Amino acid sequence: MTVCCGVQVPAPDFDLALTLDSGQTFHWESLGKGFVGAIDQRAVYVVQRGDSLEIDGAPAKVVARYFSLDHPLAEICAALPNDPAMMAASVFCRGLRIMRQPKWECLATFITSSMKQVAHIRQISRTLRERFGTRRSLGNTHLYSYPLPEVLADLEESDLRHCALGYRAKNLLATARMIASEEMDLELLAKLPDDALRAALCALPGVGLKVANCVMLFAYERLRAFPIDVWVERVLREKYFPRRRKFRPGELQKFSAQYFGAHGGYAQQYLFHHARKTTPRRLSVRDR
DNA sequence: CTCCAGGGATGAT
């Protein structure tokens, strides 16, 4: 490993490894004492040394923006609800920041995330990058950028199915074609208020409420967005409504928006990551 | 082997 870093980036209240392992992005890989990954089209190497990052492959400004080092994390955490579940999660996730990811890459990876474990989302991302992305080198290591919508748009559904996408192939292809044809402009959507943005994203094939909220949170800087997946729903039910059985559709969404408020996305990400990393794997039937 | 995963779209009550 010969990547030598010259550039230092101040990064207080930041945990690089924790952030990269929190299920926001799915392609960074451990290398030496740091991580290699792509930031848009650039191959980047990042090492954390205490309260700063040592980086190679991209300007400090690009890296700082990607990892949202400008977010006032202390203020955000201080404003989170003061209940036991939230406190336990936020202590567990100290230094975890909500990233600013490229819009298409974020949208596409979450379209492929449906009913998939994080490990397999990573595998799908890797295969798509290696087959259809652009090779980028950094020192003696290399990686592949995420394939552009124009590239995927020219493929056949079978090409994507061969990347183990299953039924998600049709949705990814259809969405890529809408963007490549300029029927949909992801950058333009950034001007919309939350509700209109969510509605626009949900109009894309393979995008429902949960995926739309992930893209809003991880790529559109909408820190109110509160994606509810199976993990978060489990936490909400068990920790916030331990006696309830039935919920109206949207009832948990409504509660979360009201209860967690302006930084709900951070609350959600902390609850998600804490639950995913501390819930023991169910014992196999044979071992019980 | 079985169970489950950062769901969404569709059609039946």
Add this chain to the structure above:
DNA sequence: ATCATCCATGGA
């Protein structure tokens, strides 16, 4: 308006 079913795949 809710509920059921189907959709593919592989890690644990």
